[in-house]
Amino acid sequence: MWVVVNAAVSVDGKLSSRRREQVRISGPDDFARVNRLRGLSDAVVVGIGTVVADDPHLTVDVEALPDWLGFTGQPVRVVVDSRARIPMDARVLDGAAETVVLVSESAPDDRVMALEAAGAGVIRRGTGRVDLCAGFGALAERGVERVMVEGGGTVIASLFEADLVDVLSVYVGSMVIGGETAPTLVDGPGFVEDYPRLSLESVARVDDGVLLQYARPRPG
Ligand code: NAP
Numbered sequence: 001m002w003v004v005v006n007a008a009v010s011v012d013g014k015l016s017s018r019r020r021e022q023v024r025i026s027g028p029d030d031f032a033r034v035n036r037l038r039g040l041s042d043a044v045v046v047g048i049g050t051v052v053a054d055d056p057h058l059t060v061d062v063e064a065l066p067d068w069l070g071f072t073g074q075p076v077r078v079v080v081d082s083r084a085r086i087p088m089d090a091r092v093l094d095g096a097a098e099t100v101v102l103v104s105e106s107a108p109d110d111r112v113m114a115l116e117a118a119g120a121g122v123i124r125r126g127t128g129r130v131d132l133c134a135g136f137g138a139l140a141e142r143g144v145e146r147v148m149v150e151g152g153g154t155v156i157a158s159l160f161e162a163d164l165v166d167v168l169s170v171y172v173g174s175m176v177i178g179g180e181t182a183p184t185l186v187d188g189p190g191f192v193e194d195y196p197r198l199s200l201e202s203v204a205r206v207d208d209g210v211l212l213q214y215a216r217p218r219p220g
Pocket of ligand 1: 007009019023047048050053054080081082083085129131151154155158183187
């Protein structure tokens, strides 16, 4: 499995404002790049915090894809949601593409059944929060090889903790958001040692911002 984390941040590293609503950080060229990246993925993953805050659709705009991409179908939309608290009217549950909700043992059975009745797949891994290693392993068993993670900062933090990140693509937009409580690219408790190290692979100007691409070096 190959895991790419993609996100847009302000110059000061924020994913959004303290209100946690969606902020337009990037521009049209970066949206097109993100659409192509989705089109090359088998699954697109977000946390439940992002679904509640942004209600993303997570589908590929097929019309906007170039022919050379060889698009073969919408990626599976995956929501990391321990307690299955995803609203039943969330756009990711609209049936426009397959949706899988990764839940844990703490998800009430009636919520799980409601999701299945709505056509979503449910994978239960972990006791308190979702065990991301086991959850991604279950996705791999279903044939998912290329994963794109679109946030938010809490899920991205857990992915670094679990050492599941292969590539990090960060678009840094030319704006300041600020705020101590505004979500950042990597939230969670943070690291105090064994900081995940990345290797800078490319830097490019896109729209009025900068696209930074990092790889996670693996021993050997
Ligand atoms: P998030 O990372 O989308 O979701 C976090 C939630 O996922 C957790 O609170 C937890 O809720 C659930 N979860 C289940 N298992 C987990 C695990 N093992 N590790 C971590 N989380 C797990 O939410 P967020 O950090 O609040 O980020 C949302 C914010 O980011 C919004 O403001 C949104 O606008 C912004 N955002 C920005 C971008 C961008 O590119 N600029 C992209 C995405 C999101 P439970 O305990 O209930 O399961």
